[in-house]
Amino acid sequence: MFTTKVKSEVIKNLIDVTSPLVNEAKFSITQDGISLRAVDPAHVAMVSLTLNKEAFDEYKAQDMELGIDLDKLASIMRLASSGDVITLDHDDSKNQLVITIGNLTRRMALIDTAGMPDSKVPNLELPAKVVVKAGEISRGVKASESISDHLCLRVEKDLFNLSAEGDTDTVDLKLGKDSVEKIDTNDSYKSMFSIDYFYNMIKPVKPSDPLTISLGNDNPVRLDFSIASDNGSVTYLLAPRIETD
Amino acid sequence: MFTTKVKSEVIKNLIDVTSPLVNEAKFSITQDGISLRAVDPAHVAMVSLTLNKEAFDEYKAQDMELGIDLDKLASIMRLASSGDVITLDHDDSKNQLVITIGNLTRRMALIDTAGMPDSKVPNLELPAKVVVKAGEISRGVKASESISDHLCLRVEKDLFNLSAEGDTDTVDLKLGKDSVEKIDTNDSYKSMFSIDYFYNMIKPVKPSDPLTISLGNDNPVRLDFSIASDNGSVTYLLAPRIETD
């Protein structure tokens, strides 16, 4: 059983967070909420998402898995206006997701989850932590896009630094104590990442929302932020690019 | 003679209504107003439009026909801002349409109407009638577009229903007595139509404007709505798709 009412924005946000990495996803349903873990086809990035039942206007569910085509769900959600409360139900007999938006009922076939892998969030020790508004770093990522395909994140006492180097041009974003909400590190750490992936991961975060960045040396970066008015959370992991020169 | 002043919106609306079906159209001018009847090249749909002289700020005309390239007229109307009153005159000696927008005079050659057919609106008995705000059904049409190329309209006592079926997915829009302005039928009727054509026909109607839908069994659908602040009217006819399974 899965019978819910929810603001369309919550589902749109869930799609925005997940679809940069995968086209199809397996949602795990319990009586407490929804969760999802997925790795992109190139095995470079992972998303882990939870949405508590408090994120829904109404929520009744038993344990089950829903395999969802995210592009299709996104196109259906575009039929809903912002502010619309929609219903999302599971039709057990037909294995369809039943979405109602006002007078409209849209039945969508689910994908067989048998072939979809279970991903585990790897246990990582990332010694440095920065909390920063997402909007503070997006300008640096956009600037880097036109000169390179990878960027460097670096943290030291009282400084978070995003930089990129092209053949002739450079980008350097320095956020000191005044520009971040928190820097927690005892040492200096840095790693390099694909700009495309990193940009896709900060895009779904509202510019004014705090983003927690966890960093090590030549280690993955971990991004944490909350969704659905703090009734849900997202964790991204992105593998580093190791410099070989 | 044809000498008029008119708000640019009235002409833009006339183009929006006609151009989905034909690129060129023959306008019949009388001293009482303008009318047009045209059938699309595939002979699936017809538009019949009248614009009373009251739709114009000034109107003086004698009987004549104007053959107009609608794409060209549309591109000229884009030069006018909303709220602009323009003049539309016929230059009898050069057989040109003379459009003035502010200080600009744009002379446009007319098309020879000799080869353009005269269409008659067929006499149809369509037993069921629904009056509904256009915005109520557009969500259903948009939802159907992604899963099929045809949709089914059905009317019965106290219910108007729009539905579409794909290989695995379905769309079902149910409008009861509360969601329509009027349902007038004694029996149940249904017919199927091309989504592309039907969508093009409801797009020019303002979401809050009432649309009258007349329906039979495996018969054309007839859509009626008014334009130019009730100083004009449009009738669309769309041939049904007959199910052959």
Place this chain on the structure above:
Amino acid sequence: MFTTKVKSEVIKNLIDVTSPLVNEAKFSITQDGISLRAVDPAHVAMVSLTLNKEAFDEYKAQDMELGIDLDKLASIMRLASSGDVITLDHDDSKNQLVITIGNLTRRMALIDTAGMPDSKVPNLELPAKVVVKAGEISRGVKASESISDHLCLRVEKDLFNLSAEGDTDTVDLKLGKDSVEKIDTNDSYKSMFSIDYFYNMIKPVKPSDPLTISLGNDNPVRLDFSIASDNGSVTYLLAPRIETD
């Protein structure tokens, strides 16, 4: 030395004015301001631009030349929001332009100016002068675009006229004394010009800003307007198309 602070709009405007003619430009820097003169690759049009030091929030400079890739500078300026004050500095040791936007530092390689020609503004006697708001003529240029590739500018006592002729259609914009700010001529003059070039030259001018048009017979047209709140000025010259029929 070149060390400045400036509102991002001033630099964006400078790019808008220059980039329709050239992709790369040589800026001449003095202690009083910036200037630039460039001819398009087809040698049909010239832009001459000056930006006084008063256009900058802060300005310190010695004589030098900066060779700038305008597309690259435009993409960097898109990182700045309207209202942002940015810094533009020259790093003498690395020959880079250093742009800071908030916490972001973007270093951009400069282009070698050795191969870039010095253009001189030719000395032209253009007997007629019209001052008109740019917005008054843009509708005429847009209307002409769809029917021809050249337009005719004509000035006589109390009338400025822009016209174009296609195979079957015509455009005619007449601006009398009431629609222009000033007409200064003792005779009638006219010349023809490429619509594409002419359109590119009036596009960067704000519709409500006055534009001075200087005209002769089968002679170039000269357009003058000010930028940066009158702390800079632009002159365009466009060669005529001579009618050969």
